[in-house]
Amino acid sequence: MSYEKVWADNQKLNKNEISKLKKDGLTIFDDIPHYAKAGFESIPKDQYMYFKYAGLTVQKPQDKGLFMLRVKVPTGILSDEQAVTLAKIGHDYGRDVLDITTRQSIQFHWVPLEKLTEIFDRLKKVDLTTSEAEGDAPRNVVGNPLAGIDPNELFDTRPVVEEIYRFFQDNPDFSNLPRKYKISVNANIFNAGQAEINDLAFTPATKVIDGQKRLGFNVKVGGGLAAKPYLADALNVFVVPDQVIKVAEAVTTIYRDFGYRKSRARARLKYLVADWGISKFEEKVLELTGPLPAAGHDEISGWNGGFFFGAHPQKQKGLNYIGISVPVGRIHSDDFLRIAELARTYGNGELRTVSSQNLIIPNIPDQVLDELLTDNIFKKFPIHPAHFTGYAMACTGDEFCNKALTNTKDRMEEIAARLDREVDLDVPVRIYMVGCTNSCGQRQIADIGIQGLKLRAENNQLVDAYELFVGGTLIGGGHFNERLKGRIRASVISDVLKEFLIYFKNEKEKGETFFEFKNRLGTEKLQVVLDAILENFDN
Amino acid sequence: MKLFRFIVSTEEGELPVIAAAESEEAALQVVDQEIQHNLLIQPKIRDVVLIEKKGIKKSGAGYLIQPRKSYE
Incomplete structure (x- = not known):
């Protein structure tokens, strides 16, 4: 380790920070074999947080010794042997299920403690890792899944992703950040890297320097969804590919040394950027990098939602x-x-x-x-999926997640399948479902977001219900979707959505997307529509 | 023990209610008790929803009570 923990003495630290000062998160890999031998009961509860650094979360219910295990896949690229290894891990240890995440990682569930070291060995043989897939460290580097083969990319970002991944991965200088830290590197002109919802994002840009047109990146910082979503702000800098690592190191160093460690609720980079303002943040970055050219021409020309069917x-x-x-x-x-x-x-x-x-x-x-x-x-698994099933996303839901209030994946699939049968549209509608106020299913940027809650029923029991949010996008820098009033019981959610989307079908113009439709009509009008629909149901 | 965040919708508006309890069902009873205890005239309740829950650690747990923004 070649840096001083400047925060160690000069600010009140939360409990996790005090623990992290005593013991680095990455040391969990030394402990896991011992715990595996001694059994799940041997793990002190205050050690659970360290498992995150190994990409592990104690799975619900928390007393069964099972884990969710997440494997990093930088910019989503898997070799043949990596893909086969993941399939076999799912078969041998994860009850045959793999989940593809919204950060291009692969997750397994029901993974027993005693099998973890075997799994780590298998992954290591094919150059995959779970390390820092969770925890207060650089997470999976997301980016253009078509990097290197994309007719719509400014240039091949694979070397840049590789450099960033290798630089930060298990680097003890950056294994103790205030909180999770998400990097996106993308040169696809349809914003495949979803720049605005990352802590640090490199986006495609061009600039004429010394009479020559250079290809590179503009930079955004401080984005993130979670319960308090925030869209990333642009730094006024242009970065050529071989300078990316210098800028990434600078931003991450600032976050490490100045990010808030008193409260975990205020520890993400977005809070520091908001407090400092983007100008001060930029000054600090340039202090570390030296002068950089002003931002280049933004080459982003829309957003494809991350869909490549x-x-x-x-x-x-x-x-x-x-x-x-x-x-x-x-x-x-x-x-x-x-x-x-x-x-x-x-x-x-x-x-x-x-x-x-x-x-x-x-x-x-x-x-x-x-x-x-x-x-x-x-x-x-069609390449031309139906408009709802193909464009639906869901977080893990209450099946495994301790925060979720409702089921998500099964219900989203059921709803989408019904809508595909009964509502024929000329455009896809992106419907993303989450089971709580957080954002693992990226609800805030969906055309229609569905958020789970519990509603008191007549018998005084709490039943699954949902709220709808309309008009999210990352087009034009991004806009979070807006909540419509009205709680919709799980028993009628697909009926209500069907009626809502039939209204969209009947009133939309040819080729008009849901986002365009919502902007044309306004949220208030869609509220009136939903109110009228809900009157017809025993909700 | 967990901390539960409810919203009680009445004809006069929304009431945020926070309950600490072992289960969702127990938390719901806490909500009823608090409404009955704290409001002289009982409001006409349209619905009661649980929108968030979190574990209570040794250091505690809490929610900031503020009107929900349109995207929340």
């Missing part, structure tokens, strides 16, 4: 990628393995995870593309 030509002539729908990101290990086998047989073995919880098989030659698409797996 269908078969499309790559920038390499004669090669194609296919975007596959994985409803709410949950996939059986056998199916994941089958898709990995197809990637090996027809492509180069690579498989890519997408922030919309879906998959991409890249590098399919023209001559075998049609043959690949005849495989039965695409009946289950």
Whole structure:
């Protein structure tokens, strides 16, 4: 370790911070083999927080010795052997289930304590890790899942992602941050890296320097969703690819040394940026990096929501990628393995995870593309999914999460399937469901967000219910969706949504998206529509 | 023990109610008790919803009570 913990003596620290000063989070990897031998009961509860640094969360119910385990997949790119390893881990230790997360990671559930070291060994052999997939450290670096093959990218970001990942991964200089820390690196012009909801984001930009047009990045800092969402602010700097690491190190150092450690509720970078203001933050960054050119021309020209369905030509002539729908990101290990086998047989073995919880098989030659698409797996995981199932997302929900109040994944799938059967639209509608006020399902940027709660029923029992939010986007710097009044019981949520979307269908203009429709009509009008619908139901 | 954040909707508006209890059901009873105890004239309640819960650690737990913003 080559830095001084400047916060150690000069501010009141929360309990986690005091623990982290005594023992670094990464040391949990030394402890896990001992706990595995001694049994789950041997783990003091005050040590649970350290498991996060190994990408582990004690799974609900908390006394069964089972874990959720998260594996990092930088910018979503998996090699053949990595994909196969993940499928086999799901089969051998995770009850055959893999979840693709909104940060392009892979999660397993029901993982027993005593199997963790075996799993770590398997992952290490294929250069994958769970380390810092959770905890107060740099999380998975997200980015363009089409990096290197994308006709719509300014340049290939794989080397930049690799450099950032290797620099921060298990780096003891940055393993004790105030809170989680999320980096996005993307040069896709449709904002595939979802810059505005990350702590630090590099976005595609160009600038003429010394008479030469240079390709690089603009930079945004301080974004994040959670219960108090905040869209990232732009620094007035332009960064060429080989300077990215210098800027990332500077921003992360500032966060490490000046980020708040008194209250965990105020520890994310967004609070520091908000308090300092973007100008002061920028001055501090430039103190560490030295002078940088002013921001370049922003090359972002819209937002694709992270959806890449269908078969499309790559920038390499004669090669194609296919975007596959994985409803709410949950996939059986056998199916994941089958898709990995197809990637090996027809492509180069690579498989890519997408922030919309879906998959991409890249590098399919023209001559075998049609043959690949005849495989039965695409009946289950289509490349042209229906407009609701294909564009639905959900957090983990109360099945595993201790914070969630309601089921999410199963219910979202049911709702989307019904809407696909009964509402025929000319545009997709992105519906994201979450089970609490947090943002693991990115509810705030959905066309229609559904947030779970519990409603008191006539018999005085609490029943699952939901609230609707409309009009979220990351277009134009982003806008969080807005809550409509009215709590909707789980028993009628799909009926209500169906009626709401039939109204959209009947009143929309041809090709008009839900976001455009909401902006044209206004939230107040949609409230009137929902009120009228709810009157017709026993809600 | 957990801390539960409820919103009680009445004809006059929304009442935030925080309850500490072992379960959601027990928390709901706390909500009823607090409404009955604290309001001389009982409001006409439209609905009661639980919107958030968190564990109470040794250092405590709490919620900031403020009107919800449109995106919350």
